[in-house]
Amino acid sequence: MAHARLTLTAAIAASLALSACASKAPKQLPPDPGAAVSTGSSQGDTSAPAPGSQADFVAQMMGQDTIYFDTDKFNVDGADQAALQAQAAWLQKYPAKRASVEGHADERGTREYNLALGERRANAAKNYLVSLGVDAGRLTTVSYGKERPVALGSDEESWAKNRRAVTITID
Amino acid sequence: MIRPSIAAFALLLGTPLLAQQAPPTLPPSQAAPADEGLSGSVSDESDWQDLGIAIPAFATNADVPTATSAGSTGALGTALAQVITANLRNNGLFKPVGPDSLPRPAFDQIRAPAFETWSGRSAEMLVQGFVRPGDGDQLLVGCYLYDVALKQQLASAAWQVAPGDWRRAAHKCSDMVYARLSGESPFFDSRIAYIAETGPKDRRMKRLAIMDSDGANHRYLTTGQTIALTPRYSPDYKSILYLSYFNGQPRIYIYDLERNSQRLLLQSQNPLFAPRWSPDGKWVLYSMAIAGNTDIYKMPASGGAAVRLTDTPGIDIGGSFSPDGSRIVFESDRSGSQQIYVMNADGSAQKRISFIGGRAATPEWSPRGDQIAFTHITGNFRIGVMDPAGQGMRYLTDSWQDEAPTWAPNGRIIQFFRTARGSGKASLWQVDLTGRNERRLVTPVDGSDPAWGPLRP
Numbered sequence: 001m002a003h004a005r006l007t008l009t010a011a012i013a014a015s016l017a018l019s020a021c022a023s024k025a026p027k028q029l030p031p032d033p034g035a036a037v038s039t040g041s042s043q044g045d046t047s048a049p050a051p052g053s054q055a056d057f058v059a060q061m062m063g064q065d066t067i068y069f070d071t072d073k074f075n076v077d078g079a080d081q082a083a084l085q086a087q088a089a090w091l092q093k094y095p096a097k098r099a100s101v102e103g104h105a106d107e108r109g110t111r112e113y114n115l116a117l118g119e120r121r122a123n124a125a126k127n128y129l130v131s132l133g134v135d136a137g138r139l140t141t142v143s144y145g146k147e148r149p150v151a152l153g154s155d156e157e158s159w160a161k162n163r164r165a166v167t168i169t170i171d
Numbered sequence: 172m173i174r175p176s177i178a179a180f181a182l183l184l185g186t187p188l189l190a191q192q193a194p195p196t197l198p199p200s201q202a203a204p205a206d207e208g209l210s211g212s213v214s215d216e217s218d219w220q221d222l223g224i225a226i227p228a229f230a231t232n233a234d235v236p237t238a239t240s241a242g243s244t245g246a247l248g249t250a251l252a253q254v255i256t257a258n259l260r261n262n263g264l265f266k267p268v269g270p271d272s273l274p275r276p277a278f279d280q281i282r283a284p285a286f287e288t289w290s291g292r293s294a295e296m297l298v299q300g301f302v303r304p305g306d307g308d309q310l311l312v313g314c315y316l317y318d319v320a321l322k323q324q325l326a327s328a329a330w331q332v333a334p335g336d337w338r339r340a341a342h343k344c345s346d347m348v349y350a351r352l353s354g355e356s357p358f359f360d361s362r363i364a365y366i367a368e369t370g371p372k373d374r375r376m377k378r379l380a381i382m383d384s385d386g387a388n389h390r391y392l393t394t395g396q397t398i399a400l401t402p403r404y405s406p407d408y409k410s411i412l413y414l415s416y417f418n419g420q421p422r423i424y425i426y427d428l429e430r431n432s433q434r435l436l437l438q439s440q441n442p443l444f445a446p447r448w449s450p451d452g453k454w455v456l457y458s459m460a461i462a463g464n465t466d467i468y469k470m471p472a473s474g475g476a477a478v479r480l481t482d483t484p485g486i487d488i489g490g491s492f493s494p495d496g497s498r499i500v501f502e503s504d505r506s507g508s509q510q511i512y513v514m515n516a517d518g519s520a521q522k523r524i525s526f527i528g529g530r531a532a533t534p535e536w537s538p539r540g541d542q543i544a545f546t547h548i549t550g551n552f553r554i555g556v557m558d559p560a561g562q563g564m565r566y567l568t569d570s571w572q573d574e575a576p577t578w579a580p581n582g583r584i585i586q587f588f589r590t591a592r593g594s595g596k597a598s599l600w601q602v603d604l605t606g607r608n609e610r611r612l613v614t615p616v617d618g619s620d621p622a623w624g625p626l627r628p
Contacts, residue, residue: 072508074463100419107595110532110546110574111620112401112445113502113509115421116458116465116486119442123463142419143442143460147398152372154592 052094057169060090067125069163071106074120076128084125087167088132099169101125103143104150106159111145118143125165221266222352224259225294225319226252228270229312230278230301238308238334247337248275248302251312254341255298258359258385259348262584263608268294281315289319296325298348302340305331312337314344316351326351338387339627346626356539356581359384362624363586364402364411365599367391368617372595377619379413379426384579384623386612392426401445402426404624405472406452412436414446423457425472436474445489448472449496449516456480456490456499467501469516480518491536491543492516493559500524500534500543500559511545513559524561531555533575538625539582542604546574546587554587554602567606575619580626586612588619 049055058065064083067076076084091097103122105114122141130136151158229248236243241250249270256269273292276284281301289297297317305311313329326347332340339360346357367380376395379402382388392411393399400421402413411426423437423446437443439459447456455472458465465486470477481487485505492499500513503523509532511525525531529549536543536559544567547555552572557564572590579586583604590597597619599612612618 107572107590108548108550110489110509110548110552112458112489113486113504113532115400115442115444116460116488119460119465120463120486123460127463141442143421144398147375147377147400149373149595152595154595 052097054169054171057087057090057167061086065168066164066166068160069121069165071108071159071163072117074117074124076124080125081128084128085132088129088134091129091134091138091169094169097169098138098140099167100140100142101129102148102166102168103141104148104162104164104166105146106162107146107149107154108159109146114145115143116145118145121163121165125167129167222264222296223294224265224267224296224298224348225273225289225292226256226259226267226269226298227273228252228275229299230276230281232278232301232303235304237304237310237337239310239337241337244302244304244310247310248300251300251302251337251341251344252298254338254385254387255345255348258342258345261608261610262349263603263605264349264353265296268292281313284317284319286317286319286322294319296348296352298344300344308334310334310337310340312340312344314340314347316348338383338385342384355583357626358579358581358584360627361580362404362408362627363599363612363621364404364413364624365588365614365618365621366399366402367614368597368619369395375595379411380614380618381411381428382614386614389615401620401622403446403448403622405448406450406625408624408627412446412448412455414444423455436472437470437477447490447492449492450494451496456492458486458488458490467499467518469518478518480514481521483521487512489533491534493536494538494540498536498559500536502532502534502545509548511543511557511561524559525557525564526561527564535576535578537578537582538580542582544576544578544585546576554585556585556604565606567602567604568600568609573600575621577621577623579623586621586623588621590619 049059064086067080067083101122103118105117122143126139126141149162151161229251231244231248234243234245237247239247241247252270256267259265259267276299281299284297297319300314302310302312309331311331316326317324328347330340330343342360345359350357361384364381367378368375370376377398378395379392379399381390398416400414402411404411409428413424414421415424421442423443424433425436426433442460444458453472454469456469458467464484465488466479466481467487467490468477468479483505487503490499490501497516498513499516502509503512509530510523511531511534512521512523514521529547532546534543534545542556543559544556547553552574553566554568554573554576555564555566570589571592573587576585576587584601586601588597589600597617599614599618599621601612602609
């Protein structure tokens with residue numbers, strides 16, 4: 001073993017970082033998704049929102065822009081149906097508006113599975129909206145898994161609030 | 172861009188090891204040398220009869236300046252021994268004593284140790300070495316392992332390293348000692364990719380980052396403007412496969428570490444998850460959700476047409492190849508909840524292997540092929556292992572939320588991330604296959620989604 005002779009050229013980018021953490025900004029990064037990550041629904045404006053705007057949608061829905069799911073489930077129950085009917089009615093009133101349905105999971109699932117689970121939930125909400133007559137072409141889905149909780153506790157109450165699908169209309 | 176190289180020489184000066192092929196038995200270590208204080212939590216040290224190893228500062232023929240971050244050859248000699256000492260600590264086998272509490276041997280003692288000095292200090296093993304200038308600005312580092320009682324050299328090697336790679340010489344020396352004394356394969360000279368986390372729980376900033384196996388040479392690769400998740404080092408360490416959001420859609424990117432640039436491997440109208448390399452680096456596994464149904468696909472890493480490997484209703488995600496590339500372990504909830512399945516690399520012969528209560532997720536095939544590590548969920552998340560037939564399942568950790576195991580290159584240690592209840596703060600931890608030796612790998616900020624790369628060539 002002591003006679004092994006090997007020569008190697010290792011590609012060691014980190015060798016640049018002689019002086020501890022030389023953080024180098026990479027050249028191309030995807031742009032910030034920014035407002036697409038709006039999981040909150042408070043627009044906090046005192047004046048009446050413009051009809052047909054996302055602010056108007058949030059005001060009109062009074063919480064029904066979000067539907068909630070049981071642990072590991074993605075079925076649309078009675079309360080969800082009422083909320084989605086309200087959403088569909090608004091969307092049909094403003095037929096030029098498009099919307100994104102964001103699916104989320106609580107922190108008590110593994111990261112990748114939760115991404116897929118959030119997608120499943122967003123898709124369930126979308127399908128129900130389509131069944132109510134909303135053109136599927138107006139709706140997109142996105143999942144954030146457990147990456148964007150609204151309730152920050154580690155308890156049943158918080159987890160229930162985080163297992164959700166939020167409809168966000170696109171201004 | 173510097174292209175550093177490491178040249179390893181057989182030490183012509185060293186006595187080749189002929190006898191003593193079997194690792195020495197571990198004698199009880201009474202009067203163990205004073206410990207310098209553990210940096211991690213060793214859950215059950217008392218059961219172990221650790222082998223006392225003295226690791227004095229490496230000697231040098233002349234204290235001259237170097238181009239390293241450690242300073243002169245003299246300072247570098249101390250730093251090398253410190254890195255080796257930290258490596259050998261906390262793995263349940265050794266009780267290393269480092270250079271800070273030991274006399275420094277002279278250059279001419281490296282190949283002729285003063286054994287009486289070391290036996291007087293109750294050292295059972297002795298690691299000595301030297302560092303001196305090599306070709307150009309390179310450094311020559313020699314490493315010797317001696318059995319103090321037998322007064323015999325067990326192993327030796329030397330490496331010529333670029334200044335920026337001086338720690339690699341310490342890792343190579345640690346690997347030589349570890350492999351010779353434990354009979355296991357080496358693993359210290361390896362790197363880890365992970366996600367560095369900062370910010371509030373509802374808006375965590377997640378950046379791709381890399382570091383050596385001991386946390387040194389840490390570097391951020393992305394700015395955190397977009398969420399980065401689930402990185403995997405390519406088998407040749409030239410690139411990192413990972414997931415990143417683009418305009419709200421998760422896509423698969425490859426970060427090229429030689430060019431410091433990233434390229435989009437795959438985008439789709441449908442969300443993409445869980446990218447993974449094949450062991451030869453020629454294929455990429457990923458999952459894609461179509462209308463709420465997630466399946467596993469395989470595509471050439473160079474781009475090209477994908478093949479769908481699963482087609483059952485439900486979420487099939489998180490594949491990991493067997494070391495020979497012939498099979499894939501993955502998770503699926505087709506039976507109602509997450510469980511572990513194995514299939515051939517072409518998607519045939521899909522078979523469930525975990526039949527346990529709760530949910531079983533994030534399977535990772537050991538680089539030795541003999542075990543599969545996974546996350547077991549019964550409320551709490553624990554790291555477990557089982558064999559590829561689903562037998563012999565046992566837990567390695569017991570905490571509120573331990574997730575996403577990744578294997579050390581030798582298949583003896585598992586790294587994972589631990590999330591704190593409430594704050595959601597995540598940190599990187601390691602545990603050995605006995606489950607007895609657990610320690611935190613300290614990172615500059617919080618860390619998750621670790622991915623351990625292979626042994627560096």
